[in-house]
Amino acid sequence: MSGRVIVITSGKGGVGKTTTNANIGTALARAGKKVVMIDTDLGLRNLDLLLGLENRIVYTIVDVVEERCKLKQALVKDKRNPNLCLLAAAQTRDKTAVSEEQLKEICDKLKEKFDFVLVDCPAGIEQGFQNAVAGATEAIVVTTPEMSAVRDADRIIGLLEAKEEIKSYKLLLNRYRANMAASKDMMSKEDVVEILSAKLIGIIPEDTGIITSTNKGEPVVNDENSPAGRAYRNVAERIMGNDVPFIDFEEEAKVSTKIKKFFSKFLNKGKEN
Amino acid sequence: MSENIFTELYNKILGLFGQSAQKEDSKDVAVNRLRVVLMQDRTNLTPELLQRMRKELIDLLSKYVEMDKEALELNFEQEGEQMALMLSIPVVRAKDEEEIEAAIKAEEEAKKLTETDDEDDSEDDLDFENADDDDSEDEDLDVEDDDSDEPDEDEPSEDINSEQEEKEEEEEE
Numbered sequence: 001m002s003g004r005v006i007v008i009t010s011g012k013g014g015v016g017k018t019t020t021n022a023n024i025g026t027a028l029a030r031a032g033k034k035v036v037m038i039d040t041d042l043g044l045r046n047l048d049l050l051l052g053l054e055n056r057i058v059y060t061i062v063d064v065v066e067e068r069c070k071l072k073q074a075l076v077k078d079k080r081n082p083n084l085c086l087l088a089a090a091q092t093r094d095k096t097a098v099s100e101e102q103l104k105e106i107c108d109k110l111k112e113k114f115d116f117v118l119v120d121c122p123a124g125i126e127q128g129f130q131n132a133v134a135g136a137t138e139a140i141v142v143t144t145p146e147m148s149a150v151r152d153a154d155r156i157i158g159l160l161e162a163k164e165e166i167k168s169y170k171l172l173l174n175r176y177r178a179n180m181a182a183s184k185d186m187m188s189k190e191d192v193v194e195i196l197s198a199k200l201i202g203i204i205p206e207d208t209g210i211i212t213s214t215n216k217g218e219p220v221v222n223d224e225n226s227p228a229g230r231a232y233r234n235v236a237e238r239i240m241g242n243d244v245p246f247i248d249f250e251e252e253a254k255v256s257t258k259i260k261k262f263f264s265k266f267l268n269k270g271k272e273n
Numbered sequence: 274m275s276e277n278i279f280t281e282l283y284n285k286i287l288g289l290f291g292q293s294a295q296k297e298d299s300k301d302v303a304v305n306r307l308r309v310v311l312m313q314d315r316t317n318l319t320p321e322l323l324q325r326m327r328k329e330l331i332d333l334l335s336k337y338v339e340m341d342k343e344a345l346e347l348n349f350e351q352e353g354e355q356m357a358l359m360l361s362i363p364v365v366r367a368k369d370e371e372e373i374e375a376a377i378k379a380e381e382e383a384k385k386l387t388e389t390d391d392e393d394d395s396e397d398d399l400d401f402e403n404a405d406d407d408d409s410e411d412e413d414l415d416v417e418d419d420d421s422d423e424p425d426e427d428e429p430s431e432d433i434n435s436e437q438e439e440k441e442e443e444e445e446e
Binding site: 147150151154155158181184185186187188191195197 | 298303306315350
């Protein structure tokens with residue numbers, strides 16, 4: 001068996017790489033795929049927190065590289081889903097503790113046992129990025145409809161295109177506020193796609209459920225009623241090759257805000273008179 | 274008061290049909306700023322170099338058409354793996370054949386001057402505007418020909434200079 005190694009990257013920090021990783025991983029595992037997630041953000045690990053696995057980590061990727069344990073021993077099984085594993089980053093070490101070659105070797109070993117190897121990339125375009133990308137053949141570039149995030153995504157796309165090993169990359173538009181896009185107070189998905197000329201793999205709406213689910217250490221895809229959870233499940237379907245139509249949050253928002261505005265104006269007028 | 278209600282209603286209806294009001298949307302500002310900044314990021318062209326490229330393009334194209342230089346738009350667009358340079362210029366007026374020929378001729382002569390330093394037999398007025406010889410040569414010239422009555426800074430070569438002087442002398446005679 002040879003699984004797919006997908007790196008999840010963004011350039012800019014804080015756009016939702018780790019959240020995306022946790023949710024796509026969980027969604028793929030829920031669909032019955034064997035998934036392992038690698039946190040390569042040495043010194044600033046967080047993927048364990050989002051999955052609620054922070055108390056179960058015994059060995060990290062640095063222990064594997066420095067041969068204090070076997071690769072298998074360092075894999076932490078998810079609480080709910082036995083298909084899902086985490087290889088955690090070391091919190092006490094810096095980016096130099098693992099090299100590109102070592103990461104590539106780990107990815108190569110893992111893809112023999114798993115359907116998907118998801119690599120969580122640190123922010124920035126320095127060595128940490130180079131390491132994370134080393135073993136991957138596909139990439140998901142996470143961005144938000146903000147100028148700085150789009151600019152950094154463009155930079156990352158440029159770097160990915162220069163890498164022969166990366167066969168394809170897709171764009172994931174995170175924290176999308178359809179109502180602001182509809183009122184032209186924020187860039188729309190069309191704007192972002194046109195500027196970056198990249199293919200979309202999904203649009204995740206801004207959702208307060210992300211915050212509460214992170215608090216509990218439980219990915220939002222497990223919440224059937226969350227809009228972001230639904231969008232992440234669709235992304236997982238598309239990764240598996242299923243053609244799922246995009247949810248038109250914008251149209252939904254357009255209609256609902258128009259109706260709301262109309263009625264509020266109407267009501268205010270009534271109060272004035 | 275009633276007028277207000279009507280204009281509001283009018284805007285509402287426009288809004289319903291997707292026609293936005295005249296104000297510039299903040300997202301359009303963002304998109305335009307991003308385009309400019311990405312153009313610089315992708316090409317490693319500084320604003321100064323872009324300005325220079327713009328000017329050179331205007332000089333080149335002005336030979337053939339008269340255009341609105343202020344409204345010239347220059348954009349890099351990414352289409353998949355291909356990057357395209359998109360140039361958009363509103364044409365004010367098509368130049369007639371004579372104008373174009375004159376412009377081409379003028380340029381060819383200027384080019385000839387810079388390429389061939391020695392054999393130059395043209396008797397037309399020499400256009401030195403486009404000649405871009407080294408400054409050092411000019412300095413040498415200035416030192417050597419102190420009595421030269423032509424203070425031309427863009428003089429391309431000594432030979433041409435002396436030749437021209439000879440011709441002028443001949444004409445005077």
